Amino acid sequence: MPLVTIVALCFNHARFLEAALDSILAQTYPHLEVIMVDDASTDGSADILRRYAAQNPSWQLLLLPENVNNCRAFNLALARTTGEFVIDFATDDVLLPERVAQQVAHFAQAGSRCGMVYSDTELLDEAGQFVRHYYRRDAQGRLHPPPASGEVFADVLARYFISAPTMMMRRATLQALNGYDETLSYEDFDFWVRASRDWEFRFFDVVTTRKRLHPRSKSASSYRRHDPHLASTIVICRKALALCRTPAERAALAVRVRWELRQAVRYRSRPEARELYKLLQKMQAVRPLDWALRRLS
Known part of the structure; x- marks a missing residue:
């Protein structure tokens, strides 16, 4: 049973943090390595993280003294971990209980050339109310357009189609790329481009994650x-x-x-x-x- 690392990245997520961390505890997959990272939050998030670290002694806690942004914070955490597969988990989102188990099973089916598995998402407003699914479907329930699987390099170049919060990445893929590019202000598009050049991506048609939509998020600005x-x-x-x-x-x-x-x-x-x-x-x-x-x- 492969070890799965969850890097729980927090920056001012105090309102949502307990729900996010409880969703890690609710995972049905038992072989987990968890590292919680606070990127110099100013809203009391660190106190919540300390409490969960005390209650879960196997979890690691990394409190950064100054804000270094997601790419750097993730790389610092990744260097402390050993899991065969890795989830970059923003702590304003929620993992559904079967998420890790389902994606590990999908990796096993996909084979060694698969560098990343992704899936569908429930999008929530800031109050936690359902807005819609990430992927749209036609009247017959078919995905429209269908997300790409396999050799997806050209697809990644032409359009956005991956729900980033649902990604489970192979550690070997991240290592081949030397992690995220810390010179960038965001990580997902760069990872998709560099990883898909030599690795396959696989779409798994199931909802694994709940993502919160923020009007002041990076993507919104x-x-x-x-x-x-x-x-x-x-x-x-x-x-x-x-x-x-x-x-x-x-x-x-x-x-x-x-x-x-x-x-x-x-x-x-x-x-x-x-x-x-x-x-x-x-x-x-x-x-x-x-x-x-x-x-x-």
């Missing part, structure tokens, strides 16, 4: 002026271009870069729009509308 999210996305797109091997992959990346250019123009992020246009030029993928958007920025 993306593309606003001076937000670091878009600058990180441009860095990731440059990395992706270096990893492309075929015209089809470069075409998929052009779809992404063109979409990001539209967002940059929409929110008047002029320096970022210029960089995205230059990237399309480098890819020899500029279209007339791209030129017009560049002029508008």
